Amino acid sequence: MVRTAAAVWCSASAVVLAFAAIHLNPTRSEPAAASANGNHAAVKTLQHRASQPHDADQQLNDVYRSHTCGAVAKANAESAVGQPGSIPCIGDQVKVAGWLEFKRLVGDNVFLSIRDIHGSVQVVFRQEDFVGFTEVRALIDKLPKQSVVSISGIVTARPQTAVTEASAVEIAASSLVVLNRATLVPFDHQQTNVSEELRQQHRYYDLRNPKLQHSLQVRSKVTQVIRSVLADEGFLEVETPTLFKRTPEGAREFLVPTRTPGQFFALPQSPQQYKQMLMVAGVDKYFQFARCYRDEDLRADRQPEFTQLDMEMSFIRPIDIQNVIEKIVARAWLEVHGMKLELPFRRMPYQEAMEQYGIDKPDTRFGMKLQNLQACKELLSQASVARGFRVQVPESLRSPFKKALPRLIKELALRNAVTKPFNGLPAALEDATLAQLDLVGADFVCIATGDHAESVLQRLGKLRLAVAAELERLGHPLRNPNEFHFLWVEDFPLFTESDTAQAADGTMALEATHHPFTAPHPNDAHLVFTDPRKVRGLHYDIVVNGWELGGGSIRIHDSDMQERLIREVLGADITKFSHLLKALRTGAPPHGGIALGFDRMMAILLSARSLREVIAFPKAFSGRDLTCEAPSAISDKDLADYGLKLIAQPDTKL
Incomplete structure (x- = not known):
């Protein structure tokens, strides 16, 4: 020895x-x-x-x-x-x-x-x-x-x-x-009751956790797979600037002051306009893993800075970019899960998604589709729209589920909702009518009425998901986490009415449903300036298990149409888009693209509860970087260098 x-x-x-x-x-x-x-x-x-x-x-x-x-x-x-x-x-x-x-x-x-x-x-x-x-x-x-x-x-x-x-x-x-020698051990990685705040404060330490390290490894592996697929497809990886200008694309932007008084950069919400200009430049097929920034309220599936797989192609139809995305997704799922996805993915019009699921990103792993109850709406209310869906509950769970319904309705803040579940449907609903409405055999029927179809559908869509979650909480699984139901949602309305702003004629002002660069459907193009509410856009979202994985569209490549749409329909300041309009006038090819939320894609691949589990240094719910204590206050002298002065005292609680 x-x-x-x-x-x-x-x-x-x-x-x-x-x-x-x-x-x-x-x-x-x-x-x-x-x-x-x-x-x-x-x-x-x-x-x-x-x-x-x-x-x-x-x-x-x-x-x-x-x-x-x-x-x-x-x-x-x-x-x-x-x-x-x-x-x-x-x-x-x-x-x-x-x-x-x-x-x-x-x-x-x-x-x-x-x-x-x-x-x-x-x-x-x-x-x-x-x-x-x-x-x-x-x-x-x-x-x-x-x-x-x-x-x-x-x-x-x-x-x-x-x-x-x-x-x-x-x-x-x-x-x-x-x-x-370790002189600071913030917590034991084996502990299950460590607060999220403490983990975020010591993220460098938390990342030693094998689960988080596995997430980083898989994320790196998937980026390599994607680059390989796109290289085979002839794509060129091009980096675009992160110091951009403020443009009214929808979300609030982060502003970056300069030492020139009154002059600001904005961090890009996406490389949308740069990648369109790359198509004008003749790049033909572009991609990058782009850093994007949006000053929005946070939730489990959103971060103020995030990564998206950004792509654009010239001389294409929607199906061309969709085919490339399907190859990427199929390869990623094969590499991570050893799972061979069935291609091509299902297509679903936006209107069908709303009518059957009450949401534009439907989870199709379970039933409970919405039903049209117009034939019997008089029996329920004086409203002009009536929809509902059936819920079949195992006998052992009927009592606890019945008790849970009022709570679900309250949590969803459904206005004028029935706070007690029906003991039975109205007697006037004969069996023949129930059979016609596909409600025979239902233990519960959830019904919503109103004067606006979209509002009714959205309320039921939220309730449908809440009911599924409640049944699963009670021990009745409906959504298999190991199944992935992919589909393309298409034919979105090109414009959506604003919730607050009014047009000059007193009607609600219109906003671009996605962004102002989406081309109208060719069958509806003649209605853009006469009846814009009826126009469909050439937009397409890829959805999986109720999550929007990404979205894209065919773009407007005609400068005159783009300028007129921004000015006349959206009422936006055309000067903010002058750089793009000038580029289009030099001869822009027909083009289109897509952006996949890469953080969200990784969260779905890894069954993560939050995007924070798949990002090395994420922001907290407050939007702060708790590890580096950012954002932080700066001195009056530093502010003066940028021609700025505080008009309100900073919140010391942040």
């Missing part, structure tokens, strides 16, 4: 431990092969390495690791020997580096778990291998978890009773060097 001596190096900043092989120079921490005779040396105190020039040179030449922790954990008797990171064989001398994850003292042995991004490996210090083991044990006992260490030893097979699914080997240690 090899016997080694324990040595201790003390410095002002930390304690570094080394269990040096007996015939090594005591100032070196790198182990050599163990001596055959088993003799050992006494415990020595090492001098500070800074005072040993040759040791500093040696430190530069020494490797921190020969293999990753994950590679060693996969070792077996047949493993191939190769470059660092490859899988070693049992019996090989290895050196790993990582974070001290766990430690436990069992009998005469000390067990450690060391982790890096590739996985974790068990390390054992056996009493029989060391002289002065009591000191060794005491030193390890005082070493905080999450300290950074480098360990050398021999890969050995675990006892059969200690073999796990993750690994059948461990490292019999011959040396340990503390590279950095």
Whole structure:
């Protein structure tokens, strides 16, 4: 049995431990092969390495690791020997580096778990291998978890009773060097009750969590897959500026002051106008992983800065860009889940989505489609629109579900809603009528009435999703998380009435449903300036399981139509788009594109509860970066450099 001596190096900043092989120079921490005779040396105190020039040179030449922790954990008797990171064989001398994850003292042995991004490996210090083991044990006992260490030893097979699914080997240690002692451990990664705020404050630490590291690895892998697909399709990756100008595209923008008084940049909501100008430039097929910024209220599926896969193509029809997107999505799902998606994806008109699901991004994994109750609306109210859907509930859940309905209605703030579920449908609804409305066999019928079809449909769409969630909470699964129902929603209205602004004629002003650059459907183009509310746009959204994965459209490439639409229909300031209009006048090809929400795509791929789980440094619900404490106040002097002055005191609670 090899016997080694324990040595201790003390410095002002930390304690570094080394269990040096007996015939090594005591100032070196790198182990050599163990001596055959088993003799050992006494415990020595090492001098500070800074005072040993040759040791500093040696430190530069020494490797921190020969293999990753994950590679060693996969070792077996047949493993191939190769470059660092490859899988070693049992019996090989290895050196790993990582974070001290766990430690436990069992009998005469000390067990450690060391982790890096590739996985974790068990390390054992056996009493029989060391002289002065009591000191060794005491030193390890005082070493905080999450300290950074480098360990050398021999890969050995675990006892059969200690073999796990993750690994059948461990490292019999011959040396340990503390590279950095952890003096701050904000929380234990094994805790389940750590607040989101604390995790965000120490995001660099939270990211050591294997689940989050897996998210980063998968995200990187998917970006590589997408780049590969688009390269095969002839796309050119082009970066566009992030300092742009303010344009009325919809969402609020983040403004960036300059030292020229009164002059501001704006961070782009998307590279929309730049990529259209790239088509004018003849780029033909463009993409980038674009950083986008929107000063909006946050929720689980939204961040103020986010990444989108941005694409544009010249001389195309909607189906051309859709085919490329389907290839990207299919490859991503195959790589991550080993799942082969059925292509092409289903197509659904916007009107059908609203009539059947009450939402423009329907979750089609479960039924409960909306039904038209116009034939019996007189029995329910004096409203002009009546819709409903049936709910079939297992007998064991009928009572708790019935009690939950009033709460669901209250939470959804359905105005004038019935606060007590029906004990039964009105007697006048004969069986024949129920059969015609496809309501036979329903345990519950949810009905909404009103004077505006869109409002009624939207209310029922929200209630449909809430009912599904409640049934699942009660133990009746409806939506299989391992199923992915993709579809394209098409034929959106080109314009939507504003909720607040009025036009000169007293009617509600019109807004672009998506953005002002979407081309009208060719069958409706003649109505753009005469009856714009009836015009469909050449817009298409890709939807999966009730989530909008992305959206795109064919663009207006005629400068006269674009200018007239912005000025006459939307009533916007045309000067804010002068750069784009000038570009279109130089000869713009027919073109179109799409943007996929890449953060959202990753959240769906990884079944994440929030976008924050798939972004390295996300913003909190408040919109703040809790790790770096941003945004932050700046001095009056700094403000003056930009010609700015505060007119209100900053909120010190932020």
